[in-house]
Amino acid sequence: MSAAPEWKNPVVRWIDHRLPVFTFTHHSLIDYPTPRNLNYWWNFGSLAGVVLVILIATGLFLAMHYNPNVDYAFDSVERIMRDVNYGWLMRYMHANGASMFFLVVYIHMFRALYYGSYRAPREVLWFIGLFIFLAMMATAFVGYTLPWGQMSFWGATVITNLFSVVPFFGDAIVQWLLGGFAVDNPTLNRFFAFHFLLPFVIFGLVFLHLWALHVHKSNNPLGVDIKTDGDTIPFHPYYTAKDAFGLGVFLIFYFAFAFFAPNYLGHPDNYIPANPLVTPPEIVxxxxxxxxxxxxxxxxxxxxxxxxxxxxxxxxxxxxxxxxxxxxxxxxxxxxxxxxxxxxxxxxxxxxxxxxxxxxxxxxxxxxxxxxxxxxxxxxxxxxxxxxxxxxxxxxxxxxxxxxxxxxxxxxxxxxxxxxxxxxxxxxxx
Amino acid sequence: MTRTFKRIALATALLAAFSVSDVSTSRAASKATPPPPQDWSFSGVFGTFDRAQLQRGYLVYREVCAACHSMKQVYFRHLVDIGLSENAIKAIAAEFEVAGEPDEDGEPTERPAQLFDRLPSPYANDNEARSANNGALPPDLSLIAKSRVGGSDYIHALLTGYLEKAPAGVTMGEGMNYNTYFAANQIAMAPPLAEDGVEYEDGTKASVDQQARDVAAFMTWAAEPEMEERKRMGIKVLLFLIILTAMLYAVKRRVWSDLH
Known part of the structure; x- marks a missing residue:
């Protein structure tokens, strides 16, 4: 690792002396020593980060037009699809983005399994990753409730009911989660609030994940430790270039779904408004x-x-x-x-x-x-x-x-x- | 390199396998025959709606389906999309009376429908709908093409899939009709389409098959009115990304050349 660069721009130098954001960025993103032998399976970490940002950005615009009330939720989603400018684009990118996020993270996890990336000294890195995964599952679950279709309603009913198995407090926990005795307006309101909050929790966890990563650096396909400077190359331009190419390939795959098969990964029943009196033939x-x-x-x-x-x-x-x-x-x-x-x-x-x-x-x-x-x-x-x-x-x-x-x-x-x-x-x- | 791509291909195939199994199971759940695939002007990456067909389909909806089925997500103003002129739509809308603002004395009023109104529903509420239909609730048709497996193929198949008499051995419920493509084969809706049941303005012969085809196309448009814009934009986006990615690949090769 080279020493901190001399900042030539006086404004940059002035700021960096007081808050070394430029030096930090230089060390973490540019100079950052990365094993020289990472293969394309190592692209999926940065891809997950990009998808998270896309989900937060599209989600923000959806939240501006969505109405978390049992009488209006379904119609407000349809309004987004039909009348909001590029609303269909935001929603399809968001819904398919969730699928892509899981796909990318699953590949990322299976890569860790193959190359032993969870092994010492990266256990905490692995833990934080698992917490991110748990937070993703919670976010995806509450998010799926929001369109208030049949699967939204019945999925929420089935999953919240799982907590009733907790000894002694089970029923109380379910009522507390639902805000009542069944999935209803209070449930939808709080799920919307959580769906807005949790992505930022994930974002924070991602920073911890990166912090832990940067302590012992990336594992690599050989699984041997970095020993000399010859084992590593600076992150920029080598891995920025490689990640950018991988991102291009990934976006082609992602947008092929979002533009040409936007409902392929979804369930048709979720285009039927939620009906507490009619159970779908299968809840999937x-x-x-x-x-x-x-x-x-x-x-x-x-x-x-x-x-x-x-x-x-x-x-x-x-x-x-x-x-x-x-x-x-x-x-x-x-x-x-x-x-x-x-x-x-x-x-x-x-x-x-x-x-x-x-x-x-x-x-x-x-x-x-x-x-x-x-x-x-x-x-x-x-x-x-x-x-x-x-x-x-x-x-x-x-x-x-x-x-x-x-x-x-x-x-x-x-x-x-x-x-x-x-x-x-x-x-x-x- | 090739190995990496093989693996990416494998991952892709796995994802596809996942979703295919999902779709096929929802089909297997009902005993109904899967709908035979039809040729649609809007299938495929470059597919577009046939405006004349959409207008014929809207006629079928208006004169036949609308007697029992609402289309609450569609507004009169949306019909500009199917190629009707604003004046033509205004004229159609004016045929319907909808609830207006209360008058000075607070009494409810009625006024002719306008462009900003939803297509009027045949019943005031679900209870009235059930009461008029032997207990069955005719579903809203705005999203029917998206909420049924098979979409437009299914709508066409259902509308043409009635048998006059149930096959031997099948006991029908009271007032139920046998339909090859409906889940469990028993549907409350009587065969809705009749030979020349509507008169098309463009001279197309209004066979049952033709009406079913047209109204299925109309319902597909109603379910995803953004489809043409989505595909047009998608083609541009993908072309851009393919070129960009090719360039990024060249950049990557160039950057890494001093290491290899």
Whole structure:
């Protein structure tokens, strides 16, 4: 890392002497040493940041025209679509942006899983990331209620009811969340307030995430620590250029949905105004919640017959809710479940295979979540749920003990530059 | 490099697989036959509405559907979009009486509808609608093309999918009609379209199929009136982004060339 630059502009120098924003920016965005071998999977962090900004910007304009009242909410959304200038553009970018945010963040998380980015010393970085994910889920959930369509209403009813399984205080918590005994106007009002607040909480968490990132710097595909200056390159212009190109590709994908298939990822039922008296044939969440929905419904109603004694402790519904929350909480323990001496799956022949199985398992869960929990689907859902936990709680610790890892390169530069590899060859020869 | 792109392609395919499974399940939920896909002027990236068809469709709605179905999200002023002149719309609107401001004595008044009014609803409220329709509530049609799987294909299929007699073995509810494409095949709505049930001004033969096609197109317009503008802008935006991204790729290559 080079020393702070000499600021030539007198105004910049005057400000920087009092509040070193320019020096800070220079260190964090321009001079910032980044591993030279990051691949395109490392683009998704900055992409998530860009999508968050797009969501906040479009959301601000939507909030100017939206009316959080059960009698007007649906119509006000339609007014945005029909009469507000470019309202349709704001709304479709916002709705599809939410899907894109989850897609980008899921890829970002699975990248961390593959290359062991959650391992020491980046555990807190990983935690903050998981808190961002939880905040995203809450934001997306309350946001989906706002258009006040059938899925909005019934999704809100189902999800808020999950909290009724909390011992002793369950019903009180549900009433407190809803502001009444059912999803109604008070619910919509407070969900709107939360939907406006939470993105800024996410924004704050993103800053903590970046702060933690910049302490130990990015992990890299080799999973070895940065050792010398030769291992890194300055963030600008190398990664600004690479991120800009990645952003272009991503925007093409995102806008292809927003302009040409804006409702493809949504559910048709949400264009029917909310009706507390009519339950839709199926209540299905948005695609990004489907794996968790499958876990929630993996515990069958005939649980009592199968387990005999367990239902005395918890009912099927309670067990489902516990499993669903556990599926995320278990991720917090990942840095200690995985104790392999090696971070990156590149040098872990067995973990590499199991990683893809785990990814496939999550996709299967998503597919099951989209279907009614009956027959074969339920069986597949239960097996996939079981495998989800077995992978994280059993395979990860066992692998770190028994897996024979492949030898690591001496350093990043030794592995990826010709000079570096010739140097290390000489070193080995000597 | 190629490996990276293969992986991006894989991720894309996975996303697509997710959403396809979602759509297919909502279809599987009902026992109804999926609607056969039709040729629409508005399908595809470059598709646009056929103004003459929209006007025919509006006629079918006005003379047939509007007897029971509201279209609350559509205002008379929106009809400029389907190619009707302002004077023509004013003339159509004036045929309807809507509630006006209370008069000096506070008595309710009525006045002819104007451009800024919604298309008038046939019933004062849902209860009246149910009472007039044997307990069934005719849904609002403003968003029907977006709120049903299959959209315009489904509307066309439903309107032409009636069977005079239910197939053997099917017990029909009282006052219900058999429809191949409706969920569970029993629909309260009687077959609404008749051969030459309306008279088209442009001389098009008003077959049941033609009326169904036209009114389905009209309802698609009503559900997404922004569609043409959206596609036009989308093409420009994507072309711009493709060129920009190609240039950014060249920049990236140039910047990284001293490292490779």
């Amino acid at each position: 969440p948005e695609w990004y919640f489907l794996p968790f929905y499958a876990i929630l419904r993996a515990v069958p109603d005939n649980f009592i017959d199968i387990w005999g004694i367990l239902p005395i402790l918890v009912t099927a519904k309670t067990a489902g809710v516990i499993l669903m929350f556990a599926s995320i909480i278990v991720l917090f323990f990942l840095p200690w479940l995985d104790r392999s001496p090696v971070r990156s799956a590149r040098f872990r022949p067995i973990y590499k295979q199991l990683y893809w199985l785990f990814l496939a398992d999550c996709i299967v869960l998503g597919w099951v979540g989209a279907n009614p929990p009956e027959g074969t689907m339920l069986v597949i859902g239960r097996i996939a749920t079981l495998y989800y936990f077995v992978h994280l709680l059993v395979f990860m610790p066992l692998l770190s003990r028994y897996e024979k890892t492949r030898p690591l390169p001496d350093s990043i530069s030794a592995a990826v530059t010709p000079q570096g590899s010739s140097q290390s060859a000489q070193a080995q020869g000597a």
